Amino acid sequence: MATAVPPAASRIAVVTGASSGIGAATARRLAEAGYRVVLTARRKDRIEALAEEITAAGHQSTAYPLDVTDRAAVDEFATAFRTIGVLVNNAGGALGADPVATGDPEQWRTMYETNVLGTLHLTQALLPKLDASGDGTVVVVTSTAGHATYEGGAGYVAAKHGAHVLAETLRLEIVGRPVRVIEIAPGMVRTEEFALTRFGGDTEKAAKVYQGVAEPLTADDVADTITWAVTRPPHVNIDLLVVRPRAQASNTKVHRES
Numbered sequence: 001m002a003t004a005v006p007p008a009a010s011r012i013a014v015v016t017g018a019s020s021g022i023g024a025a026t027a028r029r030l031a032e033a034g035y036r037v038v039l040t041a042r043r044k045d046r047i048e049a050l051a052e053e054i055t056a057a058g059h060q061s062t063a064y065p066l067d068v069t070d071r072a073a074v075d076e077f078a079t080a081f082r083t084i085g086v087l088v089n090n091a092g093g094a095l096g097a098d099p100v101a102t103g104d105p106e107q108w109r110t111m112y113e114t115n116v117l118g119t120l121h122l123t124q125a126l127l128p129k130l131d132a133s134g135d136g137t138v139v140v141v142t143s144t145a146g147h148a149t150y151e152g153g154a155g156y157v158a159a160k161h162g163a164h165v166l167a168e169t170l171r172l173e174i175v176g177r178p179v180r181v182i183e184i185a186p187g188m189v190r191t192e193e194f195a196l197t198r199f200g201g202d203t204e205k206a207a208k209v210y211q212g213v214a215e216p217l218t219a220d221d222v223a224d225t226i227t228w229a230v231t232r233p234p235h236v237n238i239d240l241l242v243v244r245p246r247a248q249a250s251n252t253k254v255h256r257e258s
């Protein structure tokens with residue numbers, strides 16, 4: 001199905017966590033689809049470099065450094081817009097892989113604050129602007145961890161379940177308003193930083209996550225999925241899209257070749 005250029009009132013797409021991985025790839029794809037992409041993340045240098053790259057490619061992009069856990073900063077950010085078309089809540093990630101018995105409460109707290117409250121902050125602040133566009137879309141990037149658990153994953157799984165519940169509840173609460181709520185739940189995606197961040201920079205542990213897996217998803221695979229869902233006609237709501245690599249049948253059933 002061909003995708004149309006978004007109408008003026010809904011042409012701005014805000015992407016959180018756009019400094020790396022899925023967020024950066026999504027910003028590139030949405031820009032190619034005709035959106036003016038607003039890149040946010042904490043690392044200013046990275047989003048500025050990406051905004052320059054997107055602009056040099058003939059698209060429209062701006063960078064705005066933002067910590068999604070900082071509510072005052074998010075509210076200030078929202079004042080920059082009259083209307084926006086798309087909000088991609090992508091900022092987040094996992095910290096640690098310890099069992100419940102020994103997991104670090106501080107890591108659990110950070111995961112909840114980033115994946116759940118970060119999504120809540122942006123969604124609350126920008127919902128009036130999405131409404132005002134007459135055709136808004138909220139995307140929540142959760143995970144297959146938002147739908148089933150695995151040993152060592154409880155802190156992340158709990159946070160992503162929280163993000164899933166936010167998306168599902170919001171969809172119920174705003175039905176009748178011109179805003180769609182789309183949840184994208186990826187399985188294993190090999191991005192540069194996700195596993196490294198999870199394991200505190202330990203490259204060996206990070207590499208093990210993908211060991212022997214023929215083709216984990218790439219950031220661009222997920223960006224393609226997000227962009228496809230966002231560019232459906234306004235009356236089509238992709239509620240939930242689970243996307244995994246072929247080699248992964250569940251969070252715990254992964255085919256490894258070595």
Ligand SMILES: NC(=O)c1ccc[n+]([C@@H]2O[C@H](COP(=O)([O-])OP(=O)(O)OC[C@H]3O[C@@H](n4cnc5c(N)ncnc54)[C@H](OP(=O)(O)O)[C@@H]3O)[C@@H](O)[C@H]2O)c1
Pocket residue numbers: 016017018019020021022023040041042043044066067068069090091092093094114118141142143144185186187188189190191192193194195197219
């Ligand atoms: N990779 C996977 O296997 C996988 C699978 C399923 C779901 N996901 C989810 O997909 C999303 C993107 O993951 P990824 O693989 O692309 O990981 P990534 O490369 O580590 O990206 C995480 C992004 O979140 C941003 N971020 C983290 N904390 C933030 C904060 N407090 N405020 C603002 N931005 C913050 C980071 O930017 P700064 O550090 O510059 O702020 C970064 O841009 C995450 O929500 C993740 O949970 C990933």
